[in-house]
Amino acid sequence: MTAPARKVAVLGATGSIGASALDVIARHPEALRASVLAAGGRVDALLALCERHRPEHAVIADERGFAALRDGLRERGLSTQAHCGDQALVELVGSDACDTVVAAIVGAAGLTSTLAAARAGKRLLLANKESLVLAGELLMDAAAQAGACIVPIDSEHNAIFQCLPDAHAHAGLKRILLTASGGPFRGRTRSDLTDVTPEQAVAHPKWSMGPKISVDSATLMNKGLEVIEAHHLFGVGGERIQVLVHPQSLVHSLVEFVDGSTLAQLGLPDMRTALAVGFGWPQRIDSGVAGLDLLAHGRLDFERPDLDAFPCLRLAFEALAAGGTAPAVLNAANEVAVSAFLQRRIGFLAIPALVEDTLAALPSQPASSLASLRDADQRARRHAEQAIVQRA
Numbered sequence: 001m002t003a004p005a006r007k008v009a010v011l012g013a014t015g016s017i018g019a020s021a022l023d024v025i026a027r028h029p030e031a032l033r034a035s036v037l038a039a040g041g042r043v044d045a046l047l048a049l050c051e052r053h054r055p056e057h058a059v060i061a062d063e064r065g066f067a068a069l070r071d072g073l074r075e076r077g078l079s080t081q082a083h084c085g086d087q088a089l090v091e092l093v094g095s096d097a098c099d100t101v102v103a104a105i106v107g108a109a110g111l112t113s114t115l116a117a118a119r120a121g122k123r124l125l126l127a128n129k130e131s132l133v134l135a136g137e138l139l140m141d142a143a144a145q146a147g148a149c150i151v152p153i154d155s156e157h158n159a160i161f162q163c164l165p166d167a168h169a170h171a172g173l174k175r176i177l178l179t180a181s182g183g184p185f186r187g188r189t190r191s192d193l194t195d196v197t198p199e200q201a202v203a204h205p206k207w208s209m210g211p212k213i214s215v216d217s218a219t220l221m222n223k224g225l226e227v228i229e230a231h232h233l234f235g236v237g238g239e240r241i242q243v244l245v246h247p248q249s250l251v252h253s254l255v256e257f258v259d260g261s262t263l264a265q266l267g268l269p270d271m272r273t274a275l276a277v278g279f280g281w282p283q284r285i286d287s288g289v290a291g292l293d294l295l296a297h298g299r300l301d302f303e304r305p306d307l308d309a310f311p312c313l314r315l316a317f318e319a320l321a322a323g324g325t326a327p328a329v330l331n332a333a334n335e336v337a338v339s340a341f342l343q344r345r346i347g348f349l350a351i352p353a354l355v356e357d358t359l360a361a362l363p364s365q366p367a368s369s370l371a372s373l374r375d376a377d378q379r380a381r382r383h384a385e386q387a388i389v390q391r392a
């Protein structure tokens with residue numbers, strides 16, 4: 001008898017990671033089934049996915065979309081049940097509607113459902129890095145207590161996960177080398193960046209991703225968030241994490257052991273590999289991604305990141321060192337600043353300036369509870385919004 005199919009909840013189903021996850025799921029109809037699909041506000045896109053993947057449940061975060069979702073499912077003759085709002089999502093994630101959760105909502109909005117998956121002991125394919133930055137200790141503790149297996153769905157952390165298969169490997173770990181593509185503005189000086197547009201910022205040279213993470217890649221805040229993410233996932237301090245710019249984006253990260261060995265994971269820049277690792281682990285399953293032809297690529301380059309042109313990376317290291325509420329403040333100010341940049345309310349260089357200003361205005365406090373972290377998140381959002389209004 002074969003094992004029953006894994007029932008997968010895809011949160012952020014209409015996004016870039018959501019699409020990659022559904023692509024891998026559809027390749028394994030015997031082993032994987034999309035049982036819950038959740039999205040923010042795009043009802044039409046969610047309905048199209050329901051038609052294709054036939055989940056038992058569909059959830060739209062924005063309550064104004066509920067009637068359109070329910071009626072659209074009925075018109076299509078689908079038996080999928082419609083739901084709306086955060087609470088419905090949390091209940092489904094914790095129920096036996098799924099045993100595996102792909103947490104791919106963008107931003108702090110993903111924290112509640114990600115935490116619910118950890119607390120319910122689900123296999124957690126964790127793309128929503130902002131939830132780790134905001135509440136990493138709480139999330140890791142919840143997962144450990146409930147026995148939830150977290151597989152990171154960030155190419156770098158997925159690479160490290162593959163290089164550190166067990167506790168023995170962790171024990172001999174000396175440091176982590178996190179690679180970064182450098183983003184679309186690699187090689188530019190700070191003054192070259194004054195007038196860059198949202199279109200230029202989201203045109204990533206190697207990866208196709210949602211708008212928020214694309215801007216984060218252009219400022220190097222994405223790598224900063226990933227340093228904090230690596231700290232929580234693998235239990236290493238910031239002083240043992242080095243960032244290397246690697247423009248080819250083929251080496252997804254490396255780990256160095258006390259004996260002088262360095263292990264790396266390589267592959268084409270396509271998130272379906274990480275997702276297939278998450279679904280199949282410890283087994284390997286087809287992802288649809290071709291293997292790597294190193295002769296065709298020829299060379300692998302590594303450079304030091306330019307912290308003068310891209311201060312967000314420095315700010316993230318500082319927030320990690322400060323601890324407490326500082327990473328939550330960093331993340332919240334960045335979310336507000338990136339959204340304002342995408343709406344053309346502020347320039348590109350205002351993103352690090354706003355984050356730095358907010359961190360200075362709200363000094364780190366002990367982060368004893370989820371409530372204190374949420375409070376820091378809200379205060380940082382208000383501060384950054386006010387600073388944007390004052391600039392205008």
Ligand code: NAD
Pocket residue numbers: 011012013014015016017018038039040041042061103104105106107109127128129130153154155207208209210211212213271
């Ligand atoms: P995206 O913008 O393409 O998709 C975001 C998804 O979240 C959409 O389905 C949207 O409907 C949903 N969403 C937004 N707000 C919501 C809310 N309040 N409630 C419920 N759903 C909501 O983003 P993406 O590129 O797929 O990234 C998703 C997450 O994965 C981010 O945290 C990002 O940092 C991380 N990540 C992405 C990649 C990548 O290659 N795209 C790589 C590594 C990590």
Ligand code: MG
Pocket residue numbers: 154155156226
């Ligand atoms: Mg990454």
